[in-house]
Amino acid sequence: AQSVTQLGSHVSVSEGALVLLRCNYSSSVPPYLFWYVQYPNQGLQLLLKYTSAATLVKGINGFEAEFKKSETSFHLTKPSAHMSDAAEYFCAVKRGSTLGRLYFGRGTQLTVWP
Amino acid sequence: EPEVTQTPSHQVTQMGQEVILRCVPISNHLYFYWYRQILGQKVEFLVSFYNNEISEKSEIFDDQFSVERPDGSNFTLKIRSTKLEDSAMYFCASSEAAAHGYTFGSGTRLTVV
Numbered sequence: 001a002q003s004v005t006q007l008g009s010h011v012s013v014s015e016g017a018l019v020l021l022r023c024n025y026s027s028s029v030p031p032y033l034f035w036y037v038q039y040p041n042q043g044l045q046l047l048l049k050y051t052s053a054a055t056l057v058k059g060i061n062g063f064e065a066e067f068k069k070s071e072t073s074f075h076l077t078k079p080s081a082h083m084s085d086a087a088e089y090f091c092a093v094k095r096g097s098t099l100g101r102l103y104f105g106r107g108t109q110l111t112v113w114p
Numbered sequence: 115e116p117e118v119t120q121t122p123s124h125q126v127t128q129m130g131q132e133v134i135l136r137c138v139p140i141s142n143h144l145y146f147y148w149y150r151q152i153l154g155q156k157v158e159f160l161v162s163f164y165n166n167e168i169s170e171k172s173e174i175f176d177d178q179f180s181v182e183r184p185d186g187s188n189f190t191l192k193i194r195s196t197k198l199e200d201s202a203m204y205f206c207a208s209s210e211a212a213a214h215g216y217t218f219g220s221g222t223r224l225t226v227v
Contacts, residue, residue, distance in 0.1 A: 034215055043118070043205060044157070044218035090157060101159035101170060102149075102216065 002027045002093045006105035014113050019063075019078040021108045023091030026072065033074040034092040034102065035065055044090065050074060052096070061085070086112045116140040120206050120219035127196055127226055135191045135222045137206030145209040146189045147216060148181065150174075150202040157205070163189065196226045 007022040025031055032051050036044040048059025055067040061084075065076045074091060088109050092102040119138040127133050139146050148160040161171045163181055178194045189208075193200055203223050207216040 036218070041220075043120075043220035044207075046215045046217070049215045092157075101147075101162060101172070102157075103159070104157040106156050 002031065002095060002100075002103045004091050004093050004103055004105035006089075006091050006108050008108055009106060010109045010111065012111040012113060013081045015083055016080050019076070019081045019085065019110065021076040021089050021091075021110065023065075023074045023076065023105060024072050025074060025091070025093045027093055027095065030096050031093045032096055033065075033067060034094075035059065035063070035074075035076050036090045036092060038088045038090065038107075040087075047076070047089075081110075081112045083112050083114065086110055116217070118206055118208055118217050118219035120204075120222050122222060123220065124223045125225070127224070129198060129226055130195050133193050133196055133224065135193075135204050135206075135224070137189045137191070137219055138187050139189055139206065139208030140210075140217055141187070143208035143210050143217070145169075145211070146181075146183070147207040147209070148191045149205045149207065149218075151205065151221075152199075152202040160191070193224075196224075198226050200224060201226045 003026045005024045034049045035047040037047050047063050048057045050057050050067045058064045063078045088107045090107045091105040094100045094102050121136045146163040151157045159172050161175045162169045180192045182190050203221045205221045206219045209216045
């Protein structure tokens with residue numbers, strides 16, 4: 001079975017500070033992992049994905065995530081937060097390349113202070 | 115950039131009424147999905163659709179739900195007799211291939227009163 005745990009439902013950082021959003025997964029098979037962002041009143045936008053190639057994945061808006069199999073983690077980072085990064089972030093897992101559902105975490109609300 | 119389009123953005127319906135949520139997936143995508151997010155809860159999978167049939171459905175997707183691709187562009191979710199607990203944001207998504215990430219629409223907020 002697949003599942004995702006996002007540690008911290010709310011994260012607050014100052015503008016220019018490091019952003020770290022945590023995601024741990026559980027999967028019975030090699031996973032594909034995703035980070036999505038949701039701005040207010042908008043849909044889920046794909047930030048980046050891991051699909052068994054490079055373990056360090058770069059996404060849009062300066063975000064990146066590193067797949068660590070030994071730690072079953074896929075944490076999202078950005079070196080310097082911007083006010084426009086304030087949004088809700090969702091980590092999701094699916095069973096590799098199969099036609100399978102996404103399992104989402106509960107989400108982390110990121111607040112960026114000026 | 116291609117988008118998944120959902121209509122309406124917000125729908126209010128009375129308990130027991132039927133609703134149809136509409137989605138236009140990205141034109142060259144072959145895989146279609148519905149997810150929902152009850153306020154304050156996780157985004158949950160409802161159903162996936164490929165080659166004109168349901169490929170997977172969750173335990174949430176019971177007999178009151180149905181999906182259809184009535185023509186080459188639309189993908190609909192019908193809720194036959196709405197309940198208060200069906201109030202949620204419903205997201206449509208599509209994917210070019212099973213290995214790819216999904217593109218989600220902006221969602222339809224369904225409120226059952």
